[in-house]
C-alpha cells in the first residue's frame with residue numbers, strides 16, 4: 235500500500251522543548267474526505283500551513299487547513315463549492331512517553347488483575363496520540379477539522395426553494411401558479427414519454 239500523504243516526518247525538529255519549525259504542505263487527496271453530500275474529492279489538494287513545536291512530551295502540531303469541498307445542494311441538487319478554512323491542534327507523544335504511560339498503568343505490580351491492566355492501557359491509547367519514530371500522522375486531526383467544518387445538509391443558498399415534487403423541476407424556474415393535476419397538459423405530455 236502506498237504511504238499515506240498525511241504522515242509527516244519531524245526529523246528536522248530538534249528534541250528540545252521550544253524548538254519550532256514551519257512548513258507549507260500540499261497534500262493530494264486519494265480518497266474523499268467529508269460527508270455524503272459534500273466532500274474534498276480525490277485529485278483535490280489540501281493545503282496545510284503546519285507548525286511543529288518540540289515540547290517535553292513530544293511534538294505539538296498546529297495547522298491551518300485550506301481546501302475546497304464540492305457536492306450538491308440538499309434541496310435542488312445544484313453543484314456547490316464549499317471552501318474550507320479550518321485549524322487543528324494535536325499533541326503527538328514520543329513513543330518513550332508512551333511506554334512510560336504503559337509502565338504507569340502497570341504500577342499495581344505483578345498481581346495486578348489482567349482485566350484492569352488492559353483497561354488502563356486502552357484508556358491511555360484512547361486519550362493520547364503517539365509518534366511512530368519521528369513521524370506524526372496528520373490524517374485524523376485534518377479529517378476531524380474538515381468534517382466539523384462541513385454542514386450535514388448543504389444548501390446552494392439558505393433560501394433555496396428546492397424542486398417541485400411533482401415534476402422534479404426547480405421551483406426557481408417555475409411560475410408561481412405551477413401545480414400538477416391530471417388535466418395539466420404538460421403532465422400528460424410527460425406521461426406520454428413513459429419516463
Ligand SMILES: [Zn+2]
Nearest residue numbers: 307310390394
Ligand atoms: Zn439549492
Ligand SMILES: [Zn+2]
Nearest residue numbers: 398400401402
Ligand atoms: Zn412540477
